Amino acid sequence: MMGKKAVHAPLVEALIRYSSQGNASFHVPGHKNGQVYRHEEMASLLQEVMSIDATEITGLDDLHHPEDVIREGQELAAKCFGAEESFWLIGGSTVGNLAMILTVCTKPGDVLLVQRNVHKSVLNGLMLSGAKAVFLDPEIDTLSGLAVAPSTDTIKAALKDYPSAKGVLLTLPNYYGMGHDLTATAKACHAADVPLMVDEAHGAHNGLHPRLPVSALSCGADVVVQSTHKMLPAMTMGAMLHVQGRRIHRELLRQRLAMVQSSSPSYPLMASLDLARWYIDAYGTDAFTEGLAAADAFRKGLAQLPRFRLVEPTQQASEECDAQKGISEALERAEERTNGYSTQDPFKMVLYDTWGVLDGFGLKRELETYGCIPEMSDEKHVVLLFTLGSIARDVSHLLQALVHINNDIRFKGTAEEPELAGKEQQRLELDFSTWNNDGMKAYSSPVQFGLQPIDPDQMESVPVEESAGRTAAEMIIPYPPGIPLLYAGEMITEAIALRMVRLRELGAKWQGVADESMLTIRVFRLQ
Structure with missing residues (x-):
């Protein structure tokens, strides 16, 4: 890999010093730097991790009152991801979603405009705050039937009807890597003087390479939650919350984060957040070169298997035409676009069987028998998640599996006319959605949530x-x-x-x- 820079990972470096000093531990945790397992072969994999599984002792700072290496690590994260202030999250995007809702909804009955197809943690945040949710219907990709996010027009209309709303909470990109530029949405929120809050769990990498979608922060979002463990190389449960502007009460946000996170946060997890940011700072756009090459190789190989196809933006062709007409004109049109699905994460492969013989769950099971483990499936699709850590060997393995599945006599079915079967598959995809949408209006009446x-x-x-x-x-x-x-x-x-x-x-x-x-x-x- 080219282009590595000499950069600083303050918490990681402090933990390495701590581990190497060989001090006698008279503090938690109980495994004493892993030495309790020193005679256990089965625990050998964990011993090295446990050697940096420390606590809030001198030199290692405190997540809930950072003054030293953790504070520096969070400041470096803010600079890397384009925020005014960043917070490490130990508990995934879940605790970030809870904290940002509890920060803006401070009284029972406060109204929050919420995209309906959100993660369960958002509904849990509404319950904890006692807020009323006005649910916004998302836009639908007409080819796949998958839900993306509400249009700017829907948000404007809801803000007009509910001027006392405390904010707008969206999820973008969705689980399938589908999204759009949020600039117009942010402008609409700010015109109403409310914050735009974004659950960007699947977009921690956005904006870090020219081929990746723009980040919510760069579009003007006020507070953004990202799962650094999903699309960047942090450990599971490692996430970040980024904030900018005056619309988020920072002191209250810190207090809410302290409420929903452990008072004894995991140092290995925090170190992985520090390391993930360090990796991006050290390698820049080169960090994504190999992973993008693997994704491109998969698309190229998949073209030789016409039975299997990927969900792609319906506007992709028109955007390419825009690019040919000039960058300024393309940017102007992008800003005017207020809804729909215009960007696809190149690392998210949403695969389906055009013959309709294998549903998404069936295709997932078959891939697993060949040692290819997908992220998820639904009735029609399998989601294959590539990242900056994907390599050519992974692609070869996956394509070989699909060749075997394609040639398996069990899955030939009765699709004697594959093109016709593919059209039927497209129609069926419009019959389902990921939320309860009655189709009568673009947003609901206020729905009261609580813990009763x-x-x-x-x-x-x-x-x-x-x-x-x-x-x-x-x-x-x-x-x-x-x-x-x-x-x-x-x-x-x-x-x-x-x-x-x-x-x-x-x-x-x-x-x-x-x-x-x-x-x-x-x-x-x-x-």
């Missing part, structure tokens, strides 16, 4: 097939991606009831449900 449990006497269980028209009394979460299909208090439509049956039959995994078989669902009793 539902009285068991108010609930009953009914077969999922008979649930349409009833009101859900539990949260129904296909996982991944962790987007609630229903929340308690939401009306179950016929389309959602059918989708629950379809997902159950395909073998989807669930969170939040009382009946893990998903044969029944808890609903409110009829009055």
